[in-house]
Amino acid sequence: MDNNNFISQIASTGKRKTAFEEFWRRYRKNKLAVAGLLIVVLYILMAIFADVFFSYDFITQNQISNAFAEPFTSAEIEYKDNFTNHFYVLGADNFGRDILGRIIHGARISMIIGFSTIAFACVVGSALGAIAGYYGGRVESIIMRSTDILLAIPNILFALAIVAALGPSFQNLLLAIGITSIPAFVRLMRASVLTVKNQEFIEAAKALGARDFRIIARHIMPNCMAPIIVQATLGIAQSILSATSLSFLGLGIQPPSPEWGNMLSDARSYISYAPHTLLFPGLAIMTVILAYNLIGDGLRDALDPKLKR
Amino acid sequence: MNNHSDMIPILQVKNLKKYFTTPRGMLHAVDDVSFAIQEGKTLGVVGESGCGKTTTGRAILRLIEPTSGSVVFNGIDITSLEKNKLRIMREKMQIIFQDPYSSLDPRMSVASIIAEPLIIHKRVSGKKELLKQVQKLMEMVELEDRLSSSYPHELDGGRRQRIGIARALALEPQFIVCDEPVSSLDVSVQAQILNLMQDLQDRLGLTYMFVTHDMAVVKHISDEIAVMYLGQIIELSPAKDLFAHQYHPYSHALISAIPKIESKTDETMTILKGEIGSPIEPKPGCRFALRCEYCIEKCLTDTPVFKTIESGRAVACWRAEELSL
Amino acid sequence: MESLLLSINNLTTQYITDNNIIHAVNGISLELARGGSIGLVGESGAGKTTTAYSIMGLLPKLTGKIIKGSILFEGKDLTLLSEEEMRDIRGSKISMIFQDPMTSLNPIITVGDQIAEVLEIHGTSNKNEAQKKAGDMLEMVGIPRGRMNEYPHQFSGGMKQRVIIAIALACNPELLIADEPTTALDVTIQAQVLKMIKELKNELDTSLILISHNLGVVAQVCENVAIMYAGRIVEFGALRDVFSKPLHPYTEGLLNSIPRIEVEKERLIPIRGMMPDPSIVPSGCIFKPRCPYAKEECSVQAPIVSKISDRRVMCLMHEGVIPNTMGAANE
Secondary structure (H helix, E strand, O other), rough: OOOHHHHHHHHOOOOOOHHHHHHHHHHHHHHHHHHHHHHHHHHHHHHHHHHHHHHHHHHHOOOOOOOOOOOEEEEEEEEOOOEEEEEEOOEEEOOEHHHHHHHHHHHHHHHHHHHHHHHHHHHHHHHHHHHHHHHHHHHHHHHHHHHHHHOOOHHHHHHHHHHHHOOOHHHHHHHHHHHHHHHHHHHHHHHHHHHHHOOOHHHHHHHHHOOOHHHHHHHHHHHHHHHHHHHHHHHHHHHHHHHHHHOOOOOOOOOOOOOOHHHHHHHHHHHOOOOHHHHHHHHHHHHHHHHHHHHHHHHHHHHHHHOOO | HHHHHHOOOOOOEEEEEEEEOOOEEEEEEEEEEEEEOOOEEEEEOOOOOOHHHHHHHHHOOOOOOEEEEEEEOEEEHHHOOOOOHHHHHHOOOOEEOOOOOOHHHHHHHHHHHHHHHHHHHOOOOHHHHHHHHHHHHHHHOOOHHHHHHOHHOOOOOOHHHHHHHHHHHOOOOOOOEEEOOOOOOHHHHHHHHHHHHHHHHHHHHOOOEEOOOOOHHHHOOOHHHEEOOEEEEEEEHHHHHHHHHOOOHHHHHHHHOOOOOOOOOOOOOOOOOOOOOEEEEEOOOOOHHHOOOOOOHHHHHOOOOEEEEEOOOOOOOOOOOOHHH | OOOEEEEEEEEEHHHHHOOEEEEEEEEEEEEEEEEOOOEEEOOOOOOHHHHHHHOOOOOOOOEEEEEEEEEEEEEEHHOOOOOOHHHEEEEEOOEEEEEOOOOOOOOOOHHHHHHHHHHHOOOOHHHHHHHHHHHHHHHOOOOOOHHHHOOHHHHHHHHHHHHHHHHHOOOOEEEEEOOOOOOOOOOOHHHHHHHHHHHHHHHHHOOOEEEOOOHHHHHHHOOOEEEEEEEEEEEEEEHHHHHOOOOOOOHHHHHOOOOOOOOOOOOOOOOOOOOOOOOOOOOOOHHHOOOOOOOHHHHOOOOOEEOOOHHHHHHHHHOOOOOOOHHHHOO
């Protein structure tokens, strides 16, 4: 059976595109999402190469004489028994530490928090959600009621409780934020599994004699990934925000670590005297959260199968 | 085919029941259905929505667990098989679905969909052999080679249904449940698929159970036809004889209601009153009684017995022999 | 000849998307006499529904566009009317029934109120009258008046389609467009609904355009039939003539490819290949790649409408450009 039309149909859409090319073509159309992606990439690069710009020792060492140095000013500093002139791009904080340097190192902390907590929550939550959705019955009841309980406790309060009980440390902070991020993934995954598992191709796989594990891993999970990816992106923003909030309250990263929440907390007493100490860390938080949310929106549109073609 | 296989049917279904629990009571989706299919033949199962034809097909394959009854395939009662043995049995019993859109995993390429059964049952060793097998199957269903890396959503309904057929054939089954395989296709494509299915049956000696609501299609493809109404088979007959005359008033109404091309059928058409009843907790008596113009007192109280009336024809109606339809 | 109610001339409708133009309807012409009935037959993608939407003025705002041609309804060109003027016509003079009875009704409004709503919108009656008329309409489609205050979910599929027909006919329209009205219904229910449509049409003297892929359904209801393929009407004529002696190879192909109750066929004869890509304008005849009678000329010269007594067909065989081999193959 020859069919010229079909060939021309394929020819008219150009080369056959891979799934990723197709995704990228649609993502690119959303200019704001592309901007968001650029900002996030910038922060990630900052996080990776933080030590190239400023050493950690330098940005945690007090230079009391330069306290509250204005942006774009130079001042003499003492570092490793040397006296050098230092150019403060974004000024100095109340201990005379370079704000730009602290923001760059803060980016590293924030990115670690964001990615590790969400990676944890995403894996645990998706697995639980998939199991609940696929098997139903008692398993589902137990999993879903547990997440309901978790959801009933305000996130910050729960994190507070964990940190208060286990003591304020980086690991405990990650644990607290990670756990509070789980319920969103459980619910989302369960809902998508419920819609996917009633499709005929799942029944087809059963009729072929496929085992449960294969059905879940090969047919159900891949078809549920789109909303999970979107949720993960938005979740990263959420968890960075939670971490800064906890640090602001003094329950997260402990000083002198250059965490953005810490920086805000330190700076708030001097808001009228030296507003730049508050402004720049605030801007850093804002842009990163905004960027992740823009990416999330862009992904949601680009991954929506209903918009195919 | 030797005499032996003519005598013993490849598939024998006895007293198959599937009840679902609903808030309003037991739903009798399939209620005491018995039939047999000979090897290499096609049994058409027809009926309107809600008559239990799809559930029957699924229950035979144990995609839905039957409530009771037996399904004997090649001498083995598969209703009592444990999971692992059933999985092996699945190689011999396959299904083709109605909707070629939702029955194919949208994230898998054509080749990997067709390859899946071969991988699951470890039928091939090595990638080369796998590709060769897939190619052979695609050829069998007349799918162009170059489509092997396409995704289902890039193809039309007819080609998607061919993928579904190739997947079902991969394990060289003997018996295939065809669940409305052409209902969602355009008429010209429908003819292509029906012809393909007939060719494959001749070539591979397949046995079909062909579930559909389309009387014309079922007449065309079946050797024998079972008419279902509210979970029960009400008439079972060789295809040609059924269309010549019907014993059950419902079969008669069903066939006369088909809009024909040649003539306006108003005059000859038996238009049924009312609509299909509820399958939840059905009362004793004939389930068709309230819509039947030949209903007598007995029909309302006693459930008609499904019995053979002439060679090869069975019907569940108290008045089957006296009515001439 | 009775007076014309609807006359479509050279209608061309396209859907324009980002980087693609879908040629949905390509220069169709069609006349419908007052009280007459036409069946639009074709496979999916033939442009049947787009034709209906063009008449109703319901094309999607951003993409759908009538490129050229006119739709004269009672002498007025519908393509030139404003949205407001169209709104007055829709539901009162021209009504449409959609395929899916499950989603065509608002689930949270009683069926009685849904029928009364049309009457009120078009100002034909006040509230009380509208309610009374709604009851009458329900009885007309064979549903007891007492069920007026029930909600759509309390009705079966066939009953819902009856309610939808009642809504469509409430304002006594001149023209009823029914888009696959029985496709979602069971065959015994379909028979009931078709019979009712036919009776109501005669009773109310409504003209009818029935869209269906099912040749049998059209044969039950319509006098004339238009066979559509890839946005063109390839054949038009009295239904009996067209179905008993098709002039276009596509019509013949359709008739050959369906299994039929009344005709014994060992094997179906499918139309090879599939629907053409609607974003490509072919040179020559659009059906050429699938046509068993095609000659070289067919890929160069596009057929025009040939008149053969009161039938019309678009095929070079009937323009005398290539020999007519169709009859020969039939015998």
